[in-house]
Amino acid sequence: MTNSDxxxxxxEGAEHRWVTVRGAQLHIAESGSGEPVVLLHGFPQHWYAWxxxxxxxxxxxxxxxxxxxxxxxxxxQTERGYDTDGLGADILALLxxxxxxxxxxxxxxxxxxxxxxxxxxxxxxxxxxWR
Numbered sequence: 001m002t003n004s005d006x007x008x009x010x011x012e013g014a015e016h017r018w019v020t021v022r023g024a025q026l027h028i029a030e031s032g033s034g035e036p037v038v039l040l041h042g043f044p045q046h047w048y049a050w051x052x053x054x055x056x057x058x059x060x061x062x063x064x065x066x067x068x069x070x071x072x073x074x075x076x077q078t079e080r081g082y083d084t085d086g087l088g089a090d091i092l093a094l095l096x097x098x099x100x101x102x103x104x105x106x107x108x109x110x111x112x113x114x115x116x117x118x119x120x121x122x123x124x125x126x127x128x129x130w131r
Contacts, residue, residue, distance in 0.1 A: 006074065009048045013058060014066075016074075021093035024081060027074035028094070029066040032058030035127075036100050038091065039066045042109020046073025049108065065103075067094065069114065088117035095125060102127050 008016060014029045029047045031054050041049045047066035054064050068075035069087055081090065091114060095103060104127045107115035119126045 008074065009051075011048070011051050011054060014054065018074075019094055019097050021090055021097055022081065022086075024070050024078050024090065025076040026070065026090065026094060027068040029054075031055075031064045031066075032060075032062050034061035034063050036063045036065060036098075036103045038095075038103045038105050038115075039064060040091070040105065040107040040111025040115050041066070041069065041072070042107075042111050044072065045109075046075075048073070065098070067091065069111070084113055084117045087114045088121060091115075091118050092122055092125065101125065 011029065011031070013031045015031070016027065016029050018025045018027050020026075027047065037057065039047075039050045039053070041047060046068045050064070050066050054066065058064055070081050070090055071077045080086070102125055105115040105118065107113070
């Protein structure tokens, strides 16, 4: 079940789209251009949790990709796939679908755990934060 028919909260400059990965349709809100930064929200949030940060970074040469994790916000709800490994696999599949080899990850709450798991599984896909 998707939530794509619900009204979307406004954020100037954000473009919305849905990408199907691992049997689920994930919603992403993108803003800016340049180095890709994936923002992973916490529980029980969605992409809009990053609304104050997006305008600041989108103008500093970053392509911000705010993901609604599986079952949250405007992403599809499925019967399975909500464990940390599954959510991390979703994000890896999303990177593949978007053609991104390496990204900077920013995570809050659950999103931090998902990002950490993703770094464990595919450390070559994450840009070191000390760059």
